[in-house]
Structure formats: C-alpha cells, structure tokens
Amino acid sequence: KDEPWLVPRPPEPQRKPIKVPAMHEDLFKPSGNRERDKASFLNAVRSFGAHNVRKRGHVDFIYLALRKMPEFGVERDLSVYNLLLDVFPKEVFRPRNVIQRIFVHYPRQQECGVAVLEQMERHGVMPSAETEFLLIQIFGRKSYPMLKFLRMKLWFTRFKNINPYPVPRDLPQDPLDLAKLGLRHMEPDLSAKVTVYQMSLPSDSTGMEDPTQPHIVGIQSPDQQAALARHNPSRPVFVEGPFPLWLRNKCVYYHILRADLPPPEEEKVEEIPEEWELYYPQKLDLEYSRSGWDDYEFDVDEVTEGPVFAMCMAGAHDQATLIKWIQGLQETNPTLAQIPVVFRLARSTGELLTTSRLEGQSPPHSPPKGPEEDDETIQAEQQQGQS
Amino acid sequence: SFAKELFLGNIEQKGVFPFPEVSQHELSEINQFVGPLEKFFTEEVDSRKIDQEGKIPVDTLEKLKSLGLFGIQVPEEYGGLGLSNTMYARLGEIISLDASITVTLAAHQAIGLKGIILVGNEEQKAKYLPKLSSGEHIAAFCLTEPASGSDAASIQTRATLSEDKKYFILNGSKVWITNGGLANIFTVFAKTEVVDSDGSKTDKMTAFIVERDFGGITNGKPEDKLGIRGSNTCEVHFENTRVPVENVLGEVGGGFKVAMNILNSGRFSMGSAVAGMLKKLIELTAEYACTRKQFNRNLSEFGLIQEKFALMAQKAYVMESMAYLTSGMLDQPGFPDCSIEAAMVKVFSSEAAWQCVSEALQILGGSGYMKDYPYERMLRDARILLIFEGTNEILRLFIALTGLQHAGRILTSRIKELKSGNVTTVMETIGRKLRDSLGRTVDLGLTGDLGVVHPSLGDSANKLEENVHYFGRTVETLLLRFGKNIVEEQLVLKRVANILINLYGMTAVLSRASRSIRIGLRNHDHEVLLANMFCVEAYFQNLFSLSQLDKNAPENLDEQIKKVSRQILEKRAYICAHPLDRAS
Numbered sequence: 002k003d004e005p006w007l008v009p010r011p012p013e014p015q016r017k018p019i020k021v022p023a024m025h026e027d028l029f030k031p032s033g034n035r036e037r038d039k040a041s042f043l044n045a046v047r048s049f050g051a052h053n054v055r056k057r058g059h060v061d062f063i064y065l066a067l068r069k070m071p072e073f074g075v076e077r078d079l080s081v082y083n084l085l086l087d088v089f090p091k092e093v094f095r096p097r098n099v100i101q102r103i104f105v106h107y108p109r110q111q112e113c114g115v116a117v118l119e120q121m122e123r124h125g126v127m128p129s130a131e132t133e134f135l136l137i138q139i140f141g142r143k144s145y146p147m148l149k150f151l152r153m154k155l156w157f158t159r160f161k162n163i164n165p166y167p168v169p170r171d172l173p174q175d176p177l178d179l180a181k182l183g184l185r186h187m188e189p190d191l192s193a194k195v196t197v198y199q200m201s202l203p204s205d206s207t208g209m210e211d212p213t214q215p216h217i218v219g220i221q222s223p224d225q226q227a228a229l230a231r232h233n234p235s236r237p238v239f240v241e242g243p244f245p246l247w248l249r250n251k252c253v254y255y256h257i258l259r260a261d262l263p264p265p266e267e268e269k270v271e272e273i274p275e276e277w278e279l280y281y282p283q284k285l286d287l288e289y290s291r292s293g294w295d296d297y298e299f300d301v302d303e304v305t306e307g308p309v310f311a312m313c314m315a316g317a318h319d320q321a322t323l324i325k326w327i328q329g330l331q332e333t334n335p336t337l338a339q340i341p342v343v344f345r346l347a348r349s350t351g352e353l354l355t356t357s358r359l360e361g362q363s364p365p366h367s368p369p370k371g372p373e374e375d376d377e378t379i380q381a382e383q384q385q386g387q388s
Numbered sequence: 389s390f391a392k393e394l395f396l397g398n399i400e401q402k403g404v405f406p407f408p409e410v411s412q413h414e415l416s417e418i419n420q421f422v423g424p425l426e427k428f429f430t431e432e433v434d435s436r437k438i439d440q441e442g443k444i445p446v447d448t449l450e451k452l453k454s455l456g457l458f459g460i461q462v463p464e465e466y467g468g469l470g471l472s473n474t475m476y477a478r479l480g481e482i483i484s485l486d487a488s489i490t491v492t493l494a495a496h497q498a499i500g501l502k503g504i505i506l507v508g509n510e511e512q513k514a515k516y517l518p519k520l521s522s523g524e525h526i527a528a529f530c531l532t533e534p535a536s537g538s539d540a541a542s543i544q545t546r547a548t549l550s551e552d553k554k555y556f557i558l559n560g561s562k563v564w565i566t567n568g569g570l571a572n573i574f575t576v577f578a579k580t581e582v583v584d585s586d587g588s589k590t591d592k593m594t595a596f597i598v599e600r601d602f603g604g605i606t607n608g609k610p611e612d613k614l615g616i617r618g619s620n621t622c623e624v625h626f627e628n629t630r631v632p633v634e635n636v637l638g639e640v641g642g643g644f645k646v647a648m649n650i651l652n653s654g655r656f657s658m659g660s661a662v663a664g665m666l667k668k669l670i671e672l673t674a675e676y677a678c679t680r681k682q683f684n685r686n687l688s689e690f691g692l693i694q695e696k697f698a699l700m701a702q703k704a705y706v707m708e709s710m711a712y713l714t715s716g717m718l719d720q721p722g723f724p725d726c727s728i729e730a731a732m733v734k735v736f737s738s739e740a741a742w743q744c745v746s747e748a749l750q751i752l753g754g755s756g757y758m759k760d761y762p763y764e765r766m767l768r769d770a771r772i773l774l775i776f777e778g779t780n781e782i783l784r785l786f787i788a789l790t791g792l793q794h795a796g797r798i799l800t801s802r803i804k805e806l807k808s809g810n811v812t813t814v815m816e817t818i819g820r821k822l823r824d825s826l827g828r829t830v831d832l833g834l835t836g837d838l839g840v841v842h843p844s845l846g847d848s849a850n851k852l853e854e855n856v857h858y859f860g861r862t863v864e865t866l867l868l869r870f871g872k873n874i875v876e877e878q879l880v881l882k883r884v885a886n887i888l889i890n891l892y893g894m895t896a897v898l899s900r901a902s903r904s905i906r907i908g909l910r911n912h913d914h915e916v917l918l919a920n921m922f923c924v925e926a927y928f929q930n931l932f933s934l935s936q937l938d939k940n941a942p943e944n945l946d947e948q949i950k951k952v953s954r955q956i957l958e959k960r961a962y963i964c965a966h967p968l969d970r971a972s
Contacts, residue, residue: 127971158971191960279648280778281786283875287796289803290871295939 025049025062029069039081042066042073046084059088060113067120076124079132085117086135095141102143114139114146118153127157168248177201177216180314183246183253184220187312193222198329201316215316217326226334229310232260234339238310240327241345243318255314256323258330258342261307310334320344390717391728391787394891395795397860399832399853403724404895405840407709407903408716410474418475422482425455429485438488438618439765442610448489452523457483457493459521462505466517473656473715480657481664487769488618490661495566495619496520498654500527503575503595506649507638512597516573528571530562530598530624531647545626547578547594549633556580556636558598558629568622569607574598575637575650576626582641593643597635604629615768655777656718656730659711662737662773666704666744669766670697673748687751696747698921703740705918709896710736728790731783732889738773738780745770784885785878791888792874792881795863803868820861830857834898842902844916848923852894855930859887862937869939879946883933890926897922 028045049062063085070076094107105111114136121128128150140146166186173179181195201216232238242256313326323344331337393400410418428451438444452458460476462468471479484490501520504512519525536542545560558578562568580594598605608623638646674697677687687693714729749756749763756763774780805813834841834849841849863884870877901919904912936943956963 161971189958279644279651280782282789282793285789285793285796285872285875287793287867287872288800289807291869291873292807292871295869 025058025065028062029065029072037073039073039075039078042070042075042081043084045069046081046088050088056088056090059090060109063088063113063117067116070120076120077126079121079126079129082117082121082126083129083131083135086114086132086139089114089135089139091138094139094144096143105145111140111145114144115149118146118149122153122157125157125161127161128153170249172248172251176316177218179248179251179253180216180218183248183255183314184218184312186248187246187255188220188222190222190224193220193225195220196329196333198313198326215322217313217315217322217329219311219313219326219330221311221330221333225308225310228308229334230336232308232310232336232340233263234336236260236263237341237343238337239343239345240323243347253314254318255312256318256326256346257309258311258313258327259307259309262305263307318346320346389725389728390895391732391888391892392791392794394856394859394888395791395863396798397857397863399834399856399895401833401840403717403720404713405834405899405902406906407713407899408474408719409903410472414472414475418471418478422478425457425479425482428455429482433486433489435486435488435618435762435765438486440617442612442617443620444488444492444618449523452489452493456521458496458523458526459517460497462497462501462517462521466513466521468517468521473718474712477657477660477711477715480661481667484661484664485668486618487616487665487766491566491616491619491772492570494654494657495529496527496571498657499529499650500567500571500575501573502650502653503529503637503646504597506653507595507646508597511634512637516597520573525572526567526570527573527575528565528567528624529650530565530568530574530576532562532564534561534563543577543579543593545576545578547580547596547631549580550630553633555630555632556596558596558604558626558631560626562624562626564611564621565624566619566621568624569610569620572600574600574605574624576631577643577647580640592641593647594640595637595643595646596631597637598626598629598631602629602631613772615765615770615772617768651778652727652730655734655783656711656714656726658773658777659707659714659733659737662741662770663704663708663711665741665766665770666700666707669744669748670700670704672762673697673700673751677751693751696751699747700744702918702922703744705915706893706897706922707733707737707740709900710893713896713899728787728888729892731778731787732885732892734777735780735783735787735885736889736893738770741770741773742767781882784882787888788881788884789875792863792867792884796867796872799864799867803864803871806868824858824861830854832856840902841898842905842916844905845898845901845919845923848894848920848927849898851923851927852891852898855887855891855894855927855934858934859891859930862934866937879949880937883937887930887933890930894923894926 028049029042046066049059050056053059066085070081075081089110094110096102096106118128133150136144136146136150168186169182173182177197177200184195185193196219198217198219199214202214229238238258238260240256240258243254244257246253246255311330313323315322315326323346327337327342390400390404432451433448438448456469457479459466459468460471460479461473462470464470480490483493497520501517504516504520508516516525520527531543533543533545535544543560545558545562547556547558549556556578558576560578562576565571565574574597576596576598577593578596579591581589582592583589604627606625606627608625611621613619613621637643674688677693677697680687682690710729710733714726714733717724717726717729745763745767749767752761752763755761758764778786802813806817830850830853832853833839834853835843835846839846839849866874866880866884870880874880897919901912901915903909904915909915932943935941938944
C-alpha cells in the first residue's frame with residue numbers, strides 16, 4: 002500500500018558481480034604462510050619487474066598495487082610509492098616535440114601517475130626529491146603528474162600544520178585511552194584533571210552480578226570545580242548527552258554536566274577585598290572609563306549558554322552508569338551532593354548502528370555496547386599496520 | 389607630596405630644593421657612631437663565613453646588640469637610639485656591608501617592631517620596646533602565608549575570641565618569616581570576625597603582638613636560600629596560641645592599615661644600604677682594575693672597563709641622592725606621606741644593585757665567578773632586593789596608580805568637560821597641544837636668576853622641566869583615554885612608573901649637586917658630571933617612554949607582546965618549531 006518510491010526497498014541480497022580477477026592479482030596472493038607486510042608487497046612489485054622485462058601491463062599493475070596497498074599496511078610509506086613509480090618505464094613517455102607537449106602525451110600513463118600522487122595525497126604522504134626525479138625521468142618536466150607534484154609540494158607544507166589541535170595519527174585501541182585522549186582534546190585548560198571513575202571489567206569475568214561494567218572517565222578543570230562550588234544549590238544541574246566527537250575515523254560519545262545561566266539578579270558583584278590594596282590600589286576612584294572611540298575590540302556577542310562543570314566519557318550511555326560518574330564527582334565537589342541533578346539523555350544516541358558481525362569480532366576487552374564504532378576495514382588495516 | 393605633583397606636570401620645590409640638611413650637632417653625633425661601627429664591620433664580621441655556615445655567629449649578634457643596632461629608631465625613653473630616618477639611613481649604609489645582618493636587623497626593626505612604634509599604645513610600648521631595642525628579644529613580621537604571596541586577602545590564619553573575651557585563640561601557619569626561628573616577639577596578622585555597624589559579620593585582618601611564651605608556636609627548619617643565607621628564614625606555626633586582647637595592635641579589624649603603614653614606612657632605607665654596598669664594591673673592583681695587567685696594560689685603561697665604573701658611580705650617586713632626599717622629607721614635621729617616593733627609591737636601588745654587582749663581577753671576569761672572591765655572594769645577596777618588601781612589579785603599579793589616582797581626582801572636572809564636548813575646554817586643549825607641538829620652552833622655575841638649580845646644571849634642569857611638563861600632559865591624555873580602566877593596563881603603568889622614577893632621580897641629583905656646588909663640598913665637579921650624565925640618560929629614556937605611551941606610536945609593541953605571551957601561555961610552552969625541522 003505504501004508509495005513504493007518513498008520507502009526504500011529492502012536491500013536485495015546483493016548478487017555479487019562475477020569478479021574477474023584483475024591481472025597480476027596472483028602476485029599479491031598470500032603465498033604460503035607469509036605475512037602481508039611491506040616486505041611481501043615489495044616482493045610482489047619486484048617480481049612484477051622480474052617477470053615482465055618489457056613491463057607490459059604496468060599501468061594495470063600500478064592501479065592494482067595502489068588498491069592493495071592498504072591491505073599490506075604500506076599506504077603511508079613514501080618509499081613504496083617511489084618504488085611503484087619506478088615501475089614505469091623511463092624516458093618513453095616524455096614528450097619530444099611541441100605538438101606532443103601541447104596535447105596530452107600518453108594520457109593513460111599520465112593519469113596513472115596522477116593516481117599514484119593522489120593516493121599519496123589522500124594518506125598525507127609528502128613526495129620527496131626522489132619522487133620528483135622519477136617523475137621527470139618518466140614524464141618530463143611539463144606533464145600532468147609533474148604539475149600535480151608541484152602543487153602538492155606547495156600546499157602540503159601549508160596545510161600540514163593548519164590544525165591547531167592535532168589528533169595523533171594512530172589512535173589508541175583501548176577505549177579507555179581513547180576516551181582520555183578525546184576528553185583532553187576537548188578541554189582547553191591544561192590544568193584540568195582526568196579521573197578514571199570506573200575501569201571496565203572484562204566481560205568474561207563471571208560470578209559478578211553485573212559482568213559488563215563499563216568504563217567511566219571524566220575531566221574537570223580547577224576553574225570548573227570553583228564554578229560548581231559557587232553554583233546556587235537550589236538550581237538544578239543537568240547531565241546531557243551523548244554528544245558525538247570524531248577523532249579521525251573514530252566516533253566517541255561524551256556527556257556534560259552543565260547548568261543554565263543564572264538569572265542576572267543572582268549574579269554576585271565580586272567585591273575587591275580591602276586586603277588586596279595592601280601593596281597597590283586595585284581600582285581607581287574615578288567616574289570615567291575607557292571611551293568607545295578608543296575601543297578596538299571586536300563587538301562580540303556573548304553566548305548565553307550556561308556553564309559546563311565537567312565532561313565524561315563512559316562505556317554505556319544509560320542513567321545508571323552516569324549516576325556513578327556523578328557520585329565520583331561528589332567526592333571532589335562536595336557541593337554537588339546538595340544540588341539536584343537532572344538527567345537529560347537523548348533517547349537515541351544517533352550512534353552508528355553496529356552490525357552483529359562486528360560485535361562478534363570485537364576484541365574481548367571492549368564492552369559490547371562500546372561507543373566506538375569504526376569502519377571495520379580501517380580497523381583491520383590498522384591492526385595490519387601494527388602487526 | 390612631590391611625586392604626586394609631578395603627575396600634574398608641576399615641580400613642588402618645597403622640601404626638595406634645597407637638598408635637606410641635618411644639623412651640625414646631629415652630624416657630629418652620628419659620626420662618632422659611624423667610626424666604631426665601620427671598624428667593627430670591616431674587621432670583625434666575616435661575611436664569607438656567615439654565608440657558608442648559614443647563620444650569624446652569636447658573638448657578632450651580641451656585639452650588634454651592644455652597639456644598640458637593634459633599636460635604632462626606637463625612642464630614647466624606651467631604651468633605643470631614637471634616631472631620625474636620615475640617621476637610620478646613614479647607619480644602614482654601614483650595616484649593608486653584610487647582607488645577612490642587614491636583613492636580620494631590618495626584619496627586626498623596620499617591620500618586626502615597627503608596628504609597636506607606629507600604632508602601639510603606651511602599655512604595649514613600655515612592655516615590649518625596651519627589651520626589643522636592647523636586642524634581648526628579637527622581633528619578626530608574620531604576614532605571608534603559603535596561599536598568599538602578595539595577595540594578603542587570602543590569609544588563612546584565624547584568631548577567634550575566647551568565651552570569656554579575654555583571649556584570642558590564634559591558629560594558622562606563616563611562611564618565609566625572616567627571624568622566624570630567633571624571634572621572641574611576632575607581629576602576626578590574622579583574620580578575625582568583626583561585626584559591622586549594620587550587624588553583619590565579616591572577616592577582617594587584625595594585627596597582634598604575640599610572644600613566643602604564649603605557647604603553641606613552632607618553627608619549621610630554616611629555609612635553604614640563594615642569598616642572604618645567614619639570615620634565618622623559616623615557617624612559623626601557631627596552634628591554639630592564646631593571645632590576650634591587650635595585645636591587639638591598633639584596632640580589631642584594623643590590621644590592614646597597620647600592615648600598609650609598616651610596609652610603606654620601611655622601604656626608603658634600601659637606597660642608602662645599597663649605596664653603601666656599591667661604594668665598597670667600587671673600592672674593591674677599582675683596586676683590582678688598577679693592578680691587573682692584560683696586554684701589558686692595566687685593566688683600568690680599557691674603555692669598556694672604565695664605562696662600568698662610571699655606571700656604578702652614577703647609580704650609587706643617584707640612589708644616595710634619592711634615599712637621603714626621601715629620608716629628609718620623611719623627617720619633616722607632620723609625618724608627610726612619602727610612600728611613593730620610598731617605593732621609587734626601593735625600585736631604583738634594587739635594580740641598580742643587581743646591575744652593578746653583575747658588572748663588578750664582570751670586571752673580574754672568571755675570577756668573579758669563583759667563590760674565592762666576594763662577588764658571587766654579593767650577586768646572590770642582591771637578588772632578593774628585587775623581590776622582598778613588595779616585588780618591583782607590584783611597587784611600579786603602586787607608584788603609577790597612586791599618582792594617577794591623585795591626578796585623576798584633580799583633573800576630573802576638566803576631563804568630564806572634555807568628554808561632554810565643552811567647546812571652551814576642547815579649544816583650550818587643542819591650543820595647548822598646538823603650542824606644545826610648536827616647541828615652546830618649558831620653564832617651571834628651576835633655573836634663571838632666582839633659580840634653585842646651579843647654572844652649571846642648567847641644561848639638565850631644563851631637561852627635567854621639559855620631561856615633567858610633557859609627563860603631565862601624557863598623564864592627562866592617559867586618564868582621558870583609559871579612565872579607571874587604566875588599572876588593567878599594566879604595561880602602560882610600568883612606563884608611567886619608570887618615567888616617574890627617572891624624574892625623581894633627576895630632581896634628587898640636581899638638588900644635591902646644586903647644594904654641593906654652593907657650599908663648596910669636596911669634589912663637587914665630579915658630582916656635577918655624574919648629575920649631568922644621569923640627567924641626559926634619563927631624559928632620553930623618558931622621551932622614549934613618553935612616545936611609547938602615545939596611542940599610535942610605532943615604538944609601542946604592547947599588542948604584539950600581549951599576543952605572543954597569550955599564545956605561549958595557552959600551550960604553556962615555547963611553540964616555535966625547531967630550526968632544524970623540515971616540512972617534509
């Protein structure tokens with residue numbers, strides 16, 4: 002009865018197209034019990050050169066090798082890219098006259114060269130002088146791969162450190178460490194203290210009533226602690242969340258403890274204690290202050306959002322877990338015991354759905370409802386890369 | 389006072405010109421005293437041993453007591469010497485030959501027992517001063533706490549009134565108390581509960597005289613310090629110490645005023661003390677420079693060495709002049725408020741001490757760095773001068789803000805009219821600006837036929853007048869620009885303070901050198917040289933600072949300074965990449 006085009010059709014069981022094995026695929030086949038690592042990749046590339054003295058089909062081979070690189074964990078290795086470029090025959094594709102130079106000379110090969118550079122760009126690999134030398138040898142100075150190379154040389158240096166809050170390239174695998182990293186990443190105050198309120202227990206420990214005890218990590222800065230101590234106990238504080246935070250390809254979820262902005266009549270005017278004037282006057286008894294014409298500050302609208310008192314990341318997003326966090330916070334913030342805490346948790350976390358297959362695969366130390374859901378292939382790659 | 393008038397662009401000649409003098413009678417009296425004291429310090433005090441062992445030998449202390457040095461300013465009826473501020477400064481010059489003794493004595497009488505002299509009642513004076521001035525009891529000043537360095541509001545020590553209202557129960561800890569381990573009498577500042585007139589209770593600071601015999605007083609072990617190692621500095625803990633209500637110094641809740649008076653009154657003496665030290669230093673290094681041969685010539689023949697002696701002499705001369713001018717002002721009847729002047733003396737002399745000792749050490753080269761010579765000890769000892777009795781940073785703010793407050797009160801009506809756009813005032817201001825920019829000569833009456841400055845210092849006096857005039861104008865502009873927000877502009881305040889210190893130094897040397905010429909003192913031509921030299925240097929420094937205070941001056945790097953430090957402090961590290969780093 003539904004409009005057929007409004008409802009997405011249930012996904013048909015995907016009939017995989019009959020895969021034609023690409024050429025040279027067998028070079029990358031795991032041979033025997035060999036690891037899939039850099040050495041075996043280099044081996045494959047070298048054996049292509051050895052078998053193919055005339056380098057027939059080298060473009061196909063390079064495309065294939067580019068696809069295979071992540072599997073072997075060498076996608077960030079400059080020397081491997083240089084070796085791949087080295088597969089191209091030298092001097093053959095260099096334009097030799099004006100007309101060749103005007104029209105794209107050997108377009109398929111040039112595209113392939115650009116593809117190599119593009120993959121380098123995607124993985125943030127900066128080409129080196131050796132790359133330049135190879136490109137000049139293969140395609141000549143005035144060619145598209147060379148142009149691409151120059152652009153990379155120019156922009157990579159400028160964009161490399163553009164992020165003032167860099168995230169480490171290899172994220173920690175342990176969700177606890179990842180949570181600490183994420184919290185530190187969000188907290189601008191360097192004197193903030195990270196506290197582990199609860200360690201996650203391995204799910205296979207039987208005998209416990211609650212075998213799946215999720216980890217709880219929180220962060221609070223001294224300023225936040227002071228602000229919480231000043232908070233009017235008759236006004237509630239809220240636990241809100243979960244909010245997503247992306248660290249490279251991982252998404253973690255955090256909760257905050259916050260309050261509404263106090264009404265203006267409650268704001269206390271800070272009086273300067275007399276003792277501060279012991280050494281020098283803290284304020285001048287004058288009626289006039291800095292005038293508007295001398296004010297070069299931007300006109301900034303203050304955000305009318307309440308103060309945030311603390312943040313946490315937990316293995317589970319239910320109220321029971323977060324209550325434990327609040328209890329932990331009460332030890333360092335005694336006033337929190339008098340303040341009513343309201344939980345405003347989003348019903349659906351908006352998390353990426355977990356496929357049951359991944360759950361089966363997930364390592365035993367991560368909780369079943371673990372917040373970090375990642376692209377399975379990437380995780381697989383990283384494990385490859387680490388091994 | 390003189391300094392406050394400078395903020396308005398005026399030079400108040402009363403009390404400054406001519407240079408204050410002491411009577412012949414007083415002078416001969418002090419000279420009788422100075423001789424034996426100098427002998428004692430040069431022959432019997434072994435500063436090196438004091439520094440190495442970290443304490444002053446008992447017999448040295450006994451001798452100091454017998455000389456009466458523990459009660460220099462205590463009135464004679466209480467057994468002290470009852471000397472004036474000027475005479476106190478004179479003795480300080482000699483005592484300063486050993487820094488540890490200076491600090492011990494200063495902690496005892498410049499701050500430790502000063503409270504009793506300033507605000508104590510008759511019974512308290514009669515009870516405590518005789519024993520303190522004889523040195524039988526040593527005093528200490530207990531204000532600083534672990535949580536409060538310069539911030540006296542955060543002191544935690546509490547005094548609570550007992551049930552029968554006869555005692556205060558004192559609890560808390562004080563740190564860095566000079567003489568803390570030796571003292572028998574402590575001036576302690578603690579929070580007490582005070583009921584206001586409207587019935588509300590607040591915590592206010594109260595000063596107490598606490599005897600060690602009251603019980604519950606313990607010391608930490610003496611601190612191991614960089615310099616002044618012979619002085620005793622330690623923590624003092626008070627645990628349920630019962631202090632009788634008679635021992636409240638001043639009023640309950642009035643401790644703040646007491647502390648401020650004590651601190652403000654003690655600062656001027658650093659000028660003469662450092663000058664005494666510098667004079668000794670010049671003798672020592674001159675001896676070396678005239679005997680040490682390099683390249684077949686004496687060190688004294690090299691220009692770069694000669695320059696250092698000129699610098700040391702100039703600094704010594706300026707700070708001496710400032711110190712005795714200030715003490716002379718303080719000795720005038722009516723307890724004049726010279727807190728700004730005293731603070732300026734302290735800032736100038738402490739910084740000059742550090743600079744000069746460093747240069748003196750440099751004259752000796754490698755030898756100066758060795759413990760065989762006294763220079764490294766003097767360098768270590770001099771470092772504390774920039775820190776204690778109010779850090780120089782805080783004193784600069786004090787100097788600038790106190791003066792600006794004064795100027796602001798007087799200029800209020802004018803500035804209000806300017807801000808509201810009163811045509812007459814605006815036109816008048818523009819006219820004044822125009823006249824100034826057309827280069828009118830400033831005459832504040834220092835020179836000329838009836839001038840107070842000697843003609844051989846006329847050029848310098850004109851420079852001072854010009855600086856003072858434009859300083860007054862700049863202060864007005866600053867007040868107009870910032871108003872009360874100037875409290876937050878610390879870089880501006882620093883420059884204002886620097887200019888003022890220079891102006892005060894110029895005034896002091898002009899006044900002193902003029903007097904020396906007129907009464908024909910020995911080597912007054914040398915004084916004229918030093919005075920003129922300082923005035924020229926200070927004049928150009930002032931011009932530079934004044935131009936920096938201009939809003940759009942290219943010399944003014946405040947914005948950049950603030951930005952750089954903000955970026956560093958955000959990351960709490962030096963953030964530049966290493967020079968060897970590569971982009972790829």
